[in-house]
Amino acid sequence: MEEVAVLYSGGKDSSLAAHMLSKYCKVKLLTASFGILDSWKYAEESAEMIGFEHEVKKFERNIIEEASEMIIKDGFPKNGINFIHRQVLSATAKENKLVADGTRRDDRVPWLQLNEIRSLEDTYGVEYLAPLRGLGYKTINRLAIKIFKIEEGESEKIQRADYEAEIRTILKEKGYEVKNFFPAHKQSRVIGMRR
Amino acid sequence: MEEVAVLYSGGKDSSLAAHMLSKYCKVKLLTASFGILDSWKYAEESAEMIGFEHEVKKFERNIIEEASEMIIKDGFPKNGINFIHRQVLSATAKENKLVADGTRRDDRVPWLQLNEIRSLEDTYGVEYLAPLRGLGYKTINRLAIKIFKIEEGESEKIQRADYEAEIRTILKEKGYEVKNFFPAHKQSRVIGMRR
Structure with a gap:
């Protein structure tokens, strides 16, 4: 089976994406870390609990700094998060033939447009x-609940390895009110298999 | 496991969609027939060869007549085929909680916009x-070839139960040159499991 690198936060979306693909590919979970927090550890724990190989991919802190500047300037996180996601996908595509993520139909961010997907595929083969x-x-919720044990809570409390966790830290360091950019929302973290 | 009704032509896309979902749901394949051809039989055969339950859902001939008029007026099949697909999805949604199809990222037709998907989901729950x-x-090609035995050929030759087969017949009956509306393209039909 060919190997697919699945970008992984420890949340239910990326966990379910990995689970679906594992029927057809050897799954390797990848978590991006920008050196701000050690939140990748939560993804590593989740990965272990659902039984997939896991790697942490280190990125330069300046990627998340640049994204934070975009977010501050825009007043909303969309462009900054998409910027990070594209950087992470491109770096992953340099080292893996199959690259996956857990973005879903109702997501607004991160989100690749069709032309961006084709450009990624063509540029890196x-x-x-x-x-x-x-x-x-x-x-997705119905399937994830059937398959995984899930911990849910407010986005500030749940320990996850998504881009948001590190951006929040940068924004706080710079003296900004995080909730002006990221309204409180429910987050989930996978903490085991149900079956 | 909950049952999902998967719209099914016997081609590799709808076969792969069914195969993916079968990890999480009980799959029932559904083929629409408009009473013009008995092309549903090919889908029934394919369904049997890959081991899923199969039903034929009969529709009024006038749906495909109306679609053909749209196609003749437009000069291209997009709107006519989307019209049929929406009718079939709505009818299926009246009788099934989970409704699926094999549309894929690079498809242009049939294709539901996000607002059409949400309307379908909300209208029928x-x-x-x-x-x-x-x-x-x-x-999709890589996965389908690994899983299924597939027969490939020109769209006119391959025996499939998609909307196109019946529309072609109507267009011919009305004296139109089918190739003016449907340029020759490769079609596939699933004829068994590879593993």
């Missing part, structure tokens, strides 16, 4: 797989 | 699943 992109949040 | 919507043609 890879395939980009987003197995949740045709599924709605109801379907 | 269903979930719409399109598991190939986040996968490109390379990925």
Whole structure:
């Protein structure tokens, strides 16, 4: 089976994406770390609990600094997070033939447009797989709950390794009110298999 | 496991969609027939060869007549085929909680816009699943070839139960040159499991 690198936060979306692909590919989970926090450890724990290989991929702190500047200037996180996601996907595509993430139909961020997907695939000669992109949040929640043990809570409390965690830290360091950029929302973290 | 109704032509896309979903749901394949041809039989054969339950859902001939008029007026099949697909999805959504199809990322037709998907889901209280919507043609071809035995050929020759087969017949009956509306393209039909 060919190996697919699945960008992984420890949340239910990227966990379900990995689970779906594991029927067809050897799954390797990848978590980006920008050196601000050690939140990648939570992803590593989740990965272990659901039984997939896991790697941490280190990136320069300046990527997340630049994204934070965009977010401060824009007043909302969309462009900054997409900027990070594209950097992470490109770096992953340099080292892996199959690159996947857990973006889903109802996501607004991060989100690749069709032309960005084709550009990524053509530039690096890879395939980009987003197995949740045709599924709605109801379907994803229903499936994830059946498969995984999940911890849920407010985004500030749940320990996850998504881009947001490190951006929040930078924004706080710079003296900004995080909630002006990231309104409180529910987050989930996978903490084991249900079956 | 909950049951999902997967719209099924016997081609590799709808076969792969069914295969992916079968990890999480009980799959029932559904083929639409408009009473013009008995092309549903090919889908029934393919369904049997890959081991899924199969039903034929009969529709009024006038749906495909109306679609053909749209196609003749437009000079291209997009709107007519989308019209049929929406009718079939709505009818299926009246009788099934989970409704799926094999539309994929690089498809142009049939294709539901995000607002159409949400309208379908809200109107009928269903979930719409399109598991190939986040996968490109390379990925789909690679996976399908690994899983299924596939017969390939020109669209006129391959015996499939897609909307096109019946529309072609109507166009011919009306004296039109089919190739003016449907340029020759490769089609596939699944004829068994490889593993």
